[in-house]
Amino acid sequence: MxxxxxxxxxxxxxxxxxxxxxxxxxxxxxxxxxxxxxxxxxxxxxxxxxSSLKLSSLQQSKTALKALFELSDGKKIESVLMINPKGDWTACLSSEVGCAMACDFCATGTMGFIRDLSSDEVSDQLRYWRQYLHENEEISGRVSNIVMMGMGEPLNNYEPVRDAIIDFIEYMEIGKTKITLSTVGVKRGMEQILTDPLWPDVRVAISLHYPDQKKRVEHMPVANQRSLEELKDWCLRYLKQYGNRKHHITFEYLMLEGKNDTQKDVRDLAKFLKGIDRYKINLIPWNEVDNLNYNRASRKRTEGFQEALQKRGIRSTIRKSLGREIDGGCGQLAVKEGEVAKNTEETKDDGLISIGFK
Ligand code: SF4
Structure with missing residues (x-):
């Protein structure tokens, strides 16, 4: 439209x-x-x-729904609706088909970049969920929160994502603090946030996951374009510009057994956070992916990590894991159904079950 x-x-x-x-x-x-x-x-x-989307499949549990949509050119994307602590719903939207960022714990990353979504294609995911709740009166609650944490890196598709968010705020009565854009830390898009007069000033979450530069480069190639030091500098500039009582930065931290959940990682994380105020840390359970070289850190390990942070005065939240039964992570459903093969000429369906994280 x-x-x-x-x-x-x-x-x-x-x-x-x-x-x-x-x-x-x-x-x-x-x-x-x-x-x-x-x-x-x-x-x-x-x-x-x-609508620019055609529903291909819908999986449902008590706490989450996941839709696989076909776009007008036959490409597929996913979108998730999750219940939130207030009993309303959070919509998790995709911004791209595939993703160029190649984080090695993520299904979407294994797909490679296919194409950006238009702002209509971003908006239509949310329109679908709102219509779904409207038509299914037995499901209580409304879409109260939006997270740009689905397939793709939203800041690599800056303008369409920004324009969709502007419309959400204007036409859906969803406040700026109820919308979160999550990024792995792309340089250009992050600078745009600070200089664009049209930027809608929604919340930003940074997928940190590895608080050590060498390890981050190894597992998240984006760290080659923006080091942890530069990322921290950006956080300080962002908070100076936008920070207030309601506005903080969220750091997302996937709990990956033996990879980023050791005492050294606690020290590295504490070092990274030093000097940054107004932040939140989400410790996120990782949904298992058979073919990726990762294991989900146990609840005990995760709590131990949280306690070690707490001893250093760093508060964190362990995110409740929702939607495992519906392949809740981004890219998981598309890849499981072999849709990657349809999305790319060169990729073969290898039966990989995978997942994406922000
Ligand atoms: S985690 Fe996000 S940025 Fe990284 S590959 Fe997956 S979708 Fe892309």
Whole structure:
């Protein structure tokens, strides 16, 4: 729809009417947009799809749902809806098909980069979930939070993701502090956040995972373009610009047995955090992936890590693991179903069950 509105150069009030209707979960097609003249509705019905996504499959548990969507060119993406502590729902959205960042603990990383999503394709994931909850009245709660933590690195697809987020805030009554964009730390996009006057100032989470530069380079190639030292410098500049009582940086930390959960890692993490105020740390259980060289750290190890941090005055939260029964991590479902092979010419379906993390 974004392209349509740009091409047609419609008056502002018409654009508002169309966008308002498009984000209304009770409206299912252009014919139902009664704020528009009948002729316009007929033209739109023929020329403009109501959604860019076609549902391929839906997996459901009591606490999470995962959708696999087909895009207009046949590529596939995933999106997850998870219950949150307040009994409402958090939508986890994808920003790209595949991902160029190649983090070695992540299914999506094994796919390689295929293409960016348009802002409509980002928005349509959220529109789907809102409509789903609207139609399934037996499911209580609403989408109260959005996390850009699905397939892809959102800051590598900066403008479409930013524009979708701007629309979420304007048309879905979701506050800025309820939206989190997660990044592994790409240089260009992070600088854009600090200089772009249109940046919507939502929360930022950084996928840290390895607080030692050498290990980070080994497992997260993005560390070649932005060292931990530079990442820390960015955090300080970000907090100076945006930090306030409600605004902090979240550091995501996957608990990977024997890889990043030792006492040395506690020391490295404490060293990295020194001087950064207003942060939160999420310790995240890793969902097992057969073909990747990782093990999920046990609950005991994770709690031990948390205690060691606490002794250094560093508070952290252990994230509840949701959706394991529905292949909850990003990329897991697509790869499991062999969709990677459909998404790329050169990749063969190797039956890999995998997962992506932010
Ligand atoms: S963790 Fe995120 S950035 Fe890294 S490969 Fe996976 S999707 Fe890309």
């Amino acid at each position: 974004k392209t349509f509105l740009e091409d047609k150069n419609l008056p502002e009030y018409r654009q508002q009417q169309m966008r308002t209707a498009w984000f209304d979960p009770s409206i299912k097609n252009w014919e139902q947009v009664t704020t528009l003249p009948k002729e316009a509705r007929q033209i739109l019905s023929k020329s403009e799809p109501w």
